[in-house]
Amino acid sequence: MKLFKKIAIISVTIIVLSLLGGYLYFQKKFTPPENYLNVSGTAENIPTRWISTNENSHAALLLPIKLNGIDKTFYMQLDSGSPITVFYKNSLESISEKFPNRIKIDNEKNKISTGFKIGNLNVISSDFEVLNYGSKIDFDNANAENIIGTIGTDLLEKRITVLDFKHNKCSFIEKIQENNFIDFEFKKRKILIPAKVDNENLKLLYDSGTSGYELITTKEAWEKYKSKTSAIKTEKGNSWGNTLAVFSASANKKIQFGNASLPLSEVTYIEGTSKLQNFLMKQSGMQGMIGNKLFLNHTLILDCKNEKFKLE
Structure with a gap:
């Protein structure tokens, strides 16, 4: 029994160390370098x-x-x-x-x-x-x-x-009156914005690299949000030279950011992302990504240092 007990303890120790090692590896690999600007x-x-x-x-x-x-x-x-x-x-x-x-x-x-x-x-x-x-x-x-x-x-x-997407202008300023601003997360220099669709709380990565899409989400959520009679648009995407399959469909939903409610007219899901990317998405707790298209008639103000934003 003592031998089995020792083996069990050693096995648990190895598993714990492996998980810790994996966690530290991902933390190091996906933690951005110090801001050198x-x-x-x-x-x-x-x-x-x-x-x-x-x-x-x-x-x-x-x-x-x-x-x-x-x-x-x-x-x-x-x-x-x-x-x-x-x-x-x-x-x-x-x-x-x-x-x-x-x-x-x-x-x-x-x-x-x-x-x-x-x-x-x-x-x-x-x-x-x-x-x-x-x-x-x-x-x-x-x-x-x-x-x-x-x-x-x-x-x-x-x-x-x-x-300012309405007038196609951008500003980088030092101070602004932050009235009615909302908290967001700025982890590892990723912008994670809280939102709601169908009264479900979501954490969405604002990725302007996916500029032309309103909401990119999982296939399961895509099936839930899209209009049942919608035609499906298929196109090829590019992520640093990697080809992805992109599927978009029309939607008739509202997406809410604080008190601001925007029409969600299209939802998208992507095939071809790596298992590592999918794992990191789940680990971050985010349920999808939003691009610039969602904000085209609005102004988005981001204070990343203080983790506050406002949509006008």
């Missing part, structure tokens, strides 16, 4: 630009920026699903060819030391990450969508963000 100034009423596709007129939200030392407007995607601001290597190399010695990528560490401006907002870092991604810059086309990187929630953590 040095931010000064503010940006007010910056005009935004939408990327359109055949299936989606609001596929991504772009902000005009200028790299330090280069008098040329480029664009970066505002992605509230990314905890860090990153640049695209292929795009930077293209800029470097035209402006020698202005950009120096540390290819060994995949880092770059540089800065950029959004209006009068200055963003500087010696540790911007560089992803093997992006396209060559079209310098001859004044209307080209020359996207050179992604702006993440590390910038949103440094400033109060005002997204």
Whole structure:
């Protein structure tokens, strides 16, 4: 009996250590690095630009920026699903060819030391990450969508963000009167907003990288929310080069954020996400993701530092 008892104790110990080790691994792997942005100034009423596709007129939200030392407007995607601001290597190399010695990528560490401006907002870092991604810059086309990187929630953590979707403008400011603001969670620089559908409390990740979708949820919830007679729209999505199958259907619901009630006219679910992504979604407690499309006629104000938001 003593032998069996020892074996049982050892087995339990191994399981506990394995679970703890797994927890610590995921905590380390998915905890963003320290916010390395040095931010000064503010940006007010910056005009935004939408990327359109055949299936989606609001596929991504772009902000005009200028790299330090280069008098040329480029664009970066505002992605509230990314905890860090990153640049695209292929795009930077293209800029470097035209402006020698202005950009120096540390290819060994995949880092770059540089800065950029959004209006009068200055963003500087010696540790911007560089992803093997992006396209060559079209310098001859004044209307080209020359996207050179992604702006993440590390910038949103440094400033109060005002997204005026009705007038296609964006501001990054330091102070605002926070009357009738609502609490939200800002965990690991992820924006988790409380909402209600059919009087059910939900925790939804605001991911502007899924810009053109109102609500992305599980297949089970999708079946529950969608109109029974709705046609199903199928399209291919892209997540950092990975192809996903995206299914959308019309809905006739209301989604509530505090006292603000918005029409929910479409719901979506995605196939092709990894088991790890699905596991992390469940662990976070969130029931879905919301993109920019839901807020097109409204203004969304996010104070990530103090975990407060308002929808107008």
